[in-house]
Amino acid sequence: MDVFLATQPIFDAENRVFGYEILYRENETNTFSEETDADFASGNTLVRCFMDFGLPTLTNNTRAFVNFTTEFIKNEVATLFPKDQLVVEILETVEITGEILDACRKLKAHGYLLAIDDFVYQPGYEKLLPLVDIIKVDFKQSGPAxxxxxIRKYGRPGLSFLAEKVETQEEHDRALKQGYAYFQGYFYARPSINRAKKLTPYSQTRIRLINLLNEPEPDFRQIAGLVETDIAFSYEILRLVNSAYYSPAKPITSISFAISVLGIEELRKWLYIVFISGLQENQPGELVRTSLLRGKVMENLAEAAGRPHQKSTMMTIGMFSLLDVLLERPMAEAIEGLHFPEEIKNALIGSGGEDFLHSCEEVAICYEHGVWQKATQQAGRIGITPQMLQTAYANAVKWMETFYL
Known part of the structure; x- marks a missing residue:
């Protein structure tokens, strides 16, 4: 499933980007329906910022200006985000009550910047204004005077003013002359659409499982309990341990027992498989198949090279090597929430790591692309003969035919 957000840059007086306003969008038409509930829009914007995009990605490591409704201010939702990445925009519809003021004081104490959106003075602002860092003024709804x-009436040290909906050179020049510090509007840039793949609840559960399984000493009970909450994965695990491959003496129906039969290494492998397979929506099935096949080839190459201790690492690198394509985001972002060991992260991102890992991945990719000579030459450098390479690939294909979920 695709999710969308729009971003519009906010500039300072030196034409440097100070931050981006994050705007809720239902689709890629780049419009906002006035019928959309404000709490719904703010909630979805925050969730998408946090879960699907990541604030640094949306804002290029500047600040995100996000609309906050009454409920989100009272519940101090802003504290879910780093204080140096967020500006809390208090919507003009927020009634300034004692509860709102207390919440704003707490946010200020934590170091968050507060802004008032579409400023028009209303009762209660006399108590709110001392807490505010930025006042946004709508240049379409207000005149020059x-x-x-x-600025003349409310200006004070520490308070900045932002001219929004600026559409002409004349408005920009006037705002600059009047003392506005920040600028936003069509004159500078229209909102641009950002698209991301939304992870399903099952995918999020599986990320938690991946992280548990990658801990130095995985907690068996915690893992079993979490597996049991994922009906689809539980089914796959039971189907696997009851297959001819494991040949149990009698049917296994207990998830805990099934996990003990598999062991942590095998459980991790099959979790990776169902996780990658679950990302297939809106993507060619061949991408998923290639990921799994590549992982198995690399695992077989590790075995052939006399490095059985690296089989699990190789399988992981191969299976996740197309995650950036499946999620349509840079690899560093795609694996950000996955607690992989550094050697796996480095290999996936391509930022260093053991030569054997990179060489093995290159051999697998060259072979699957039919670049035989390069694959053979690279394999030779890590002690893999042409026959060993052919066998590794043939066994991986056979495995795929038997176990591909």
Whole structure:
């Protein structure tokens, strides 16, 4: 499933990007329906920022301006995000009550920046304004005299003013002359659409499982309990341990027993398989098949090279080597929430690591692309003969035919 957000840059007086306003979008038409509930829009924007995109990605490591409704301010939702990455935009519809003021004081104490969106003075602002860092003034809804009067009347050290919906050179020049510090509007840039793949609840559960399984000393009971909450994965595990491959003496129906039969290494492998397979929506099935086949080839190459201790690492690198393509985001972002060991992260991102890992991956990729000579030459450098390479690939294909979920 695709999810969308729009971003519009906010500039300072030196034409440097200070941050981006994050705007809720239902699709890629780049419009916002006035019928959309404000809490729904703010909630979805925050969830998408956090779970699906990541704030640094959306804002290029600047600040995100996000609309906050009454409920989200009272519940201090902002504290889920780093204080140096977020500006809390208090919507003009928020009634300034004692509860809201207390929440804003707490946010200020934690170091968050507060802004008032579409500023028009209303009762309660006399108590809110001392807490605010930025006042946003709508240049379409206000005239030149009002724009200047707001700065004259409310200006103080530590308070900045942002001219929004600026559409002409004349408006920009006037805002600059009047003392506005930040600028936003069509004159500078229209909102741009950002698209990401939304992970399903099952995918999120499996990420938790992946992280548990990658801990130095995995907690068996915790893992079994989490597996049991994932009906689809539980089914796959029971189907696997009851297959001819494991040949149990009698049918296994207990998840805990099934996990003990598999062991941590095998459980991790099959979790990776169902996780990758679950990302197939809106993607060619061949991408998933290639990921799994590549992982098995690399595992077989590790065995052939006399490195059985690296089989699991090789399988992981191969299976996740196309995760950036499946999720349509850079690899560093795609694996950000997965607690892989550093050697696996480095190999996937391509930022160093053991030569054997990179060489093995290159051999597998060259072979699957039919670049036989290069594959053979690279394999020779890590002690793999042409016959060993052919056998590794043939056995991987046979494995795929038997176990591909």
């Amino acid at each position: 009002e724009q200047a009067e707001i």
